[in-house]
Structure formats: structure tokens, C-alpha cells
Amino acid sequence: MFDALKLGAKIECDTFDPLRRSLKASYYGFKDGKTAWIELSQASGLALLNDSEKNPLLTSTYGTGLQINHALENGFTTIILGIGGSATHDLGTGIFEALGGKLLDHTKNSLHAKGEHLARCTELDFKNLNTKLLNTTTIVACDVTNTLLGKTGAAYTYAPQKGASPAVVAQLEEGATHFAKLVQQKRNKDLTQIKGGGAAGGTAAGMFGLFDSTLKPGFDLLSDLTALEERVREADLLITGEGKTDNQSQYGKVPFKLAELAKKYHKPLLLFAGSVSATPEILTRAGITAAYAIKTETMTLDYAKTHAYSLLKDAVLKNLKNHI
Template identity: 45%
Template sequence: MNILIAPDKFRGSLEAAQVCRAVEEGVLLAFPDANVTSLPLADGGEGTSEILTRQAGGARISATVSDPLGRRVIADYGLSKDGETAFIEMAAASGLALLQSNERNPLLTSTFGTGELIKDALDRKVKKVILGIGGSATTEGGIGMAAALGCRFYDQNGQLLSPNGQSLSLIHSIDISDIDKRVDDTEFIVACDVTNPLYGSWGAAYVYGPQKGADPAMVEILDEGLKNLAKVASAAFGTDVSDEPGAGAAGGLGAGCMWFLHAVLKDGVSIVMEQSNMSSLVEQADLVITGEGKVDEQTLNGKVVKGLADLCGRYQVPLAVICGTLQITPEQCRDAGMTYAISVLNRPMNLETAQREAFVLVKDATFHLMRLFFSNRKG
């Protein structure tokens, strides 16, 4: 039998690669002769770059860049074995996790360091950049990233502006004459798992600004600033992308990538699956086993499990889902295309115990589901 293991991480307990190992142990405990293929997955957020790099047989690259407040830090990204594709997470340079809670202020933070990572990749002559934009500390429409690549932003008096959130409302003109010419020769694909527009009540500032340190007054300033950026950038580039799904992702970096990098935005699950040749692997499988820490209504809207369910449905391959917490109904499970879904928790336990025992719990749950699916086979 051919078993494909393709889980996301169990946040707080197991990385996706560890989940793969636990599931594989459970499969082989039930059927030692099973042919197992393991492929850690991600939805475009944290860990995506590392997974894509591993799948491409690549290596991790370190670069010294600016953090969200301009301090020099060492950030990593991935480079494929053939040197043609860079796998970058903006959070490595411009992420909220790089700041102390009292440092969070989207009026002051910038994506400049993300632009420096892109420039480092261009220096290595890559032809494609896959950029994950989750976990940002910024709300500045990607002007910091653009500035690192040579773009300049000026106020109405011709004064050069610092590329951060508080400058957005002051932008009067954009000079793209010195933007790195290699940008036009490079394919940019952005992993984006939200559909928010750039500004407005569902935009970057109102929806995500508060978690980045913005109080209500700051949110209004940032939203007006993003609206101003949209007006000026739309005139400069001849296109308004502010209402495109994902434009408001990462504090408007989604829109910035479309304007300054001519990038295409895709959901992270699709990108990871494309890079993994997932269709071919699913087609050859007798059973696909996936999972994540929590399966809930969010799972039904574009995360790893839903992406795999759609693919398995296309090839009529059963999909088994294991998770820490199962919070969807049997009807939702059926309608989403999941053949089988179960929590790994086998007794009452607190969160700390569940996280500590996660590996064994996943292995044991996998053993039982394998015996259920293939009960007519000798083990």
C-alpha cells in the first residue's frame, strides 16, 4: 500500500517534520511493509520557507539586514539547489516576533529589511522569489521594501521621506527610476493567506493594526495613509490594486508587492503543493494522512487540510485527518471532503500534557486509523 503523509505543524508541540515522523511510526507499526512518502506542509506562514527549501534540496542563507525598527539583525532565507529560486519569509526581517511588546508601533516600523533580503537574493542571481508575508510588524504598504530596492518617496516639498507608517499620509510622489532593474527580470510569487483590501473597515490598519501596537488614533492615521499611498501609487504604476484580495496582507505589503515587484499573490497552500508536485503524489496514494493542531472552521477556508481535501477529491483518494482539537461537525467534515477525522487525545488531559505527549499521541492515533482503513490486510 502507498501512504502519503502530508501534515502541517501542531503549533506549540510538533513541527510538520516531527508530525511526519510520528505518523510514519504509526503507519509502520500497523503495517511494516507499507510504502510511505512523507512531505511536511505549510500554509504560507511560519516555517514555509524552510519546508520549501528542503523540498528543493536547497540550503539556508544568512544575511545581515534591518529589523522593523532599523536595527541590524541576522535573518535567514532559503535558496534552491539549482540556485534559481529564493524562499523568503518577511517575518525573518520585518516580523512582529522581532520586537518587544513595548516596541510595537506601526507608525515607526518598516519592511526595509525584507527588501534587503530580496536584494541579497537578487545578488545571487535568482530567477524567482517566493515570499511569505505572514507575521508582520508593519503597516506601511511595502514602501520600506521598495526603498531597499531603490524606490524613493517624497513629500509635497520634495523632501525624502523615511519609509514607515507615519510617512504614508505625506507621500506626494514616488520616484522609481532607481529601482533595482533586476526586479523586472525576476518572477515574484507571494504566499498570502488573507483576502483583506488595502484600506477601509476590513483593511490592513483596522483589522491588523491593533495587534501590531496601534491604538484607535493610530489606526485612523494609518488607514488614511494607506488610502493616500493607493492614490499616489496607482497614478505612478497605472493600476489600482488596493481592492485586490490580499492587498491588505502584512500591513499592505500585499499591495506593495503587486505595485513594486509586479508580484502574483497566491494562497500559501497552493504554492507549497505546486512546489512539491503534490498532485502526482496524491494520484499514486492509497491513503493520504494529514493533520494540524486544531481543525476548526478556519481549516475549511484554505488551510493545508482543506487544500489536500480538494486534491484528494479530484483523484478519489481517501483523506484521513488527525489533529489535537477537532471542532467541526461530521457534516462539515463530509462536505469538506475529509474521509476520516479524529482528535489524537485518548483521555482527559490538560494542554501541557497534550503538548508534551504529542508525538506518541499522533503515532498511536495513526496506528488505529491504519488498522481501521486496511483491516482486511494482514499486518
Template identity: 45%
Template sequence: MYILIAPDKFRGSLEASEVCQSVTEGIRKAYPDAEIVSIPLADGGEGTTRILTEQSKGKFITAIVHDPLGRYIEAEYGVSGDGTTAFIEMAAASGLSLLKPWEQNPLLTHTLGTGELIVHALNAGVKKIILGIGGSATTDAGFGMATALGYQFFDENNEMITPAGENLVRIRSIKTDGVDARIKQTNIVVACDVTNPLYGESGAAFVYGPQKGADKMMVSQLDHGLRNIAKVAAATFDEDISEVPGTGAAGGLGAGALWFLHATLQEGVGIVMEETHIEAHVKKADLVITGEGKVDEQTLSGKVVNGLASLCQSNHVPLAVVCGTLMITPDEAKKAGITYAVSVLNRPMSLQLAEAEAYSLVRDATFHLVRLFFHKHTR
């Protein structure tokens, strides 16, 4: 029997690779002769770079770049084993986690470091870049990133402007003469799971600005700045993309990726599944086991479990889901293509205890589900 293990992380307790180890132990207890393949997954957010780098047998590279406030830091990205693809998370250089709570201010932050990581990867000779844009500390529409790539931004007096969210409103023209020519020769794919437009009540500033330290006045100022750069960019590139779903992601970096990187925006889990060639393994599998910390309605709209369920349905392979919290009905599970779903909690317990015992809980739940699926072979 061929069993594919392909989970997301259990946030706060287990990384996806640790879930794979725990599930493997549970399978071995129930069915020692099973052929097991483990492919840790992610939805394009935190941890995606590590998973894709390790799955491609690649290496990690450290670069000195600017953090969201312009200080020098070390940031890591991955390069595939064949050297052709770079895996970059913008949060490594421009993430909210790099700032103390009192430093969070999207009027002052920028994505310069993300652009520097891209340049570093280009210098390494890659032909493709996969860019995850979750966890940003910025609302600069990729202004900083573009500056690192050679774009120049000028005010009404034709003076060059330095990157910062507060300076978006001052931009009157964008010069592209000095842009790194390798950008157009590189396939750049952005993992983007949100559908927000660039500006307005559903845009980057209003929806995500407060999470990055913006008060109501700052949100209004940032939204005005996003509207301004959209106007200037539309004139520069002969296209208004401000209403394209996802352009509001990561403080407008979704829009910046389209303008300045000529990138495509794709669902994160789809990118990860494509890069790990997971469909080929699904087609061979007798059972696929996945999981994440909580399975709820959100899980069924673009997350790892939903993406796998679609693949398993189309290939007529049963999908079992182990999770900490199970919040979908049997009808929802059936409609989503989930064959079997179970919470790993085996008794009343606190969240703290559940997180501490997550490894053994996942292992034991897996043992029982594999015994159920393959009872004829485990007698």
C-alpha cells in the same frame, strides 16, 4: 502499499517534520512493508521557508538586514538546491516576533529589511522568489521594502521621505528611475491567504493594526496613510489595486508586492503543494495521511487539509486526517473529501499534557487507522 504522509505542524507541540516521523512510526508498527514518502507541508506562513528549502535539498543563507525599527539583525532565507528559487519569509526581517511588546508601534516600523533580503537573493542569482508575508510588525504598504529596491518617495516639498508607517500620509510622488532592474526579470510569487483590501474598515490598519500595537488614533492615521499611498501609486503605475483581495495583507505589503515587485498573490498552501510536486505523489498513493493541531471550519477553507482533500478527491485516493482537536461533523468531513478523521486524544487530558505527549499520541492513532485501512494485509 504506497502511503504519503503530508501534514501541517501541530502548533505548540510538533513541527510538520516531527509529525511525519511520528506517523511513520505508527505505520511501521501496523504495516512494516509499506512504502512511505513524507512531505511536510505548510500553509505559506511560519515554517514555510524551511520546508521548501529542505524539500528542494537547498541551503540556508544569512544576511545582515534592518529589523522593523531599523536595527541591524541577522535574517535567514533559503535557496533551492538548483539555485534558481529563493524562499523568503518577511517575518524574518520585519516580523512582530522581532520586537518586545513595548516596541510594537506600526507608526514607526517598516519593511526595509524585507526588501534587503530580496536584494540579497537577487545578488545570489535566483530567478524566482517565493515570499511569505505572515506575521508582520508593519503597516507601511511595502514602503520600506520598495526603498531597499531603489524606489524613492518624496513629500510636497520634493524632499525624500524615510520609511515608516507614520510617513505614508506625507508621500506625494514616487520615482522609479533607480529601481533594481532585476525585479522585472524575476518571477515573484507572494503567499497570501487573507482577502482584505488595502484600506477601510476591512483593510490593513483597522483589522490588523491593533495586533501590532496601534490604538484607535493610530489606526485612523495609518488608514489615512494607506489611502494616500494608494492614490499616489495609482497615479504612478496607472492602476488602482487597493480593492484587490489580499492587498491589505501584512500591513498592506500585499499591495506593495503588486506595485513594487510586479508579483502575483497566491494561496499559500497551493504554492507549497506546487513547489513540493505533491500531486505526483498523491496519484501514486494508496492512502494519504495528513494532520494539524485543530481541524475545524477554518481548516476547510484554504488550509493544508483542505488543499490535500481536493487533490485526493480528484485522484480518487482516500485521505486520513489525524489531529489534536476534531471540530467538524461527519457531513462536513464527507463534503470536504476527507475519508477518515480522528482526534489523537485517547483519554481526558489537559492541553499541556496533550502537547507533551503529542508525538506518541499521533503515532498510536496512526497505528490504529493504518490497521483499519489495510487489515487484510496486516493479519
């Protein structure tokens, strides 16, 4: 069985949540002492906020940037950034700010990085950026394929899950469009055409534009580390899950990537999620044998979160017998 501890260990550091409140969060340092895996959700994740706090105009990836900075100062020279579960739509500008960069408005005043300030930024200041980045490789582990802008882009596809109203979605789209033009002018980097650039509120695109990061499928990175394909080939039954499975999950989310392997080796795959709204046609076509929601329509979200373990256990035990 895969044992993560044989590959390295968790490292805890002081950082901030999406609203810049202090917290401690961890990242993973591999035993080579050179490679660190940082999950954006640890400091910039939606799960760190209650429902009334969710607003991608106000949230930031600044805390994730502090984690990256901690890794750099501790000698890691390859940073892999996993970007699932974000609460943000700041195009990674919070990371840029935390690493010493500055966003300036038309009066040369500094702006705090967050979604509502993208449209106000007219200059990027790299002078005080952490110099260790010059000798660091940054890789964004990105499984979704959405580009930054448009109806299947970051704002329209993902911002509503983060608390954005239709008006806020339009504002975020406008801000991202403006910022992409700025990066094109200043860095000669086109953020709009990158496959996966819309992931995590445009963090993937921002990392590419601001840090020359490479985007690679996170599923493939982890699959290689865990010899996943071989394990799927030897398995009799696969079980996977995510918080919410809807039609956008087909754009590279882990359950659908796992389903590709399930189809390849003709293995049944069961999906358990908090809620399932993806159409049966999409699920079947992907290779998902059956999908089960652990939250009922009459159950409150707070109850589902509090009792997630028992609800998942009951759902698995109830439905597994139909497939063995």
C-alpha cells in the same frame, strides 16, 4: 519524505528587523540558482518583537527588501516572497526603499518607510531602484483573500494582532487609502481591488503596485513542490497547526487550505494551535475534525512561548488517541 535540502539550501545575509535593528536572516535558494524563496517573517516578522515593541505605525519591511536585494546581487532572477507573520503595515514600502526607491513628502524630503508615513508620501522616486529588477520576476505567495481596505482589509483584520489600538487602526486605514490613490495616479495600478492585497499589512498590494508582482497562492506553490495532494490522498490522518486560529483564519490560512484537501479525500484533520477562537461551525464547515489549543487561559504567553515544544507534544499525545 520531502527533503528540502534536495531542492536547494538556506542562504544567510545581514539585514534589519522591523524596527531597523541589525540581525542575520536566511532565505532559500533553489538549486537551479535562479529562484529564491524569501519569507517576510525572517526579517519583518512579529515574532522578532516583544509585546511592548509591537506597533505597525513604526515597523517596516525594509529588512525583507535587503534580503531581496541580496538575492538579486547573487544572481537570482525569480523571487518568491512568502508573506506570513508580518509585524508591519507599510504596504511594502520598506522593500521599495531597501531596493533603492524613495518615498518623498510634499517638500521633496525622503521619508523612512513605515506605517505612519504612508499618509505623508506625495511622490514615488524610482530612479535609483535596483536595475536587476528589470530582468526579475517577483511572485508574492499569498494565501489570504482580504483586499487592502475596508472592514475585512489589512488594517481592521490584521493590525490589532500587531499591536494596533482602534485609533491606530483608523490611522493605518487612512494612510493606506492615501497611498493607494498615489499609486493609482503615478502607476495606474489599483491596489484596492486585488484579492489578497491586504496580506502582510498591504505588502501584497504594494508589491503589485510598485514592482508589478504577481500574486499566487503560497499554499499551491508549496503544494506543487512537495506533491502534497498525493501525500494527503495516501494519508490516514492529517495534523496541522498555526499560532492563533480565529475566524479570520478561514481567509486562506494554511490549515484551512489543507482542510480543503482533507475534505476532498475524506481524511480526518486535527489542528493544534496556540489558541483557538474560531467558531465550531467555521471549523467543521472547513473540514477540520477537531481543534486543540495548547495554551490554557491561565497560562501566560511568555510561558507558552518558552515551553511551546513540550506543550505541543503533550497536547498531541493527549488528544491523538481519540482519533486513531
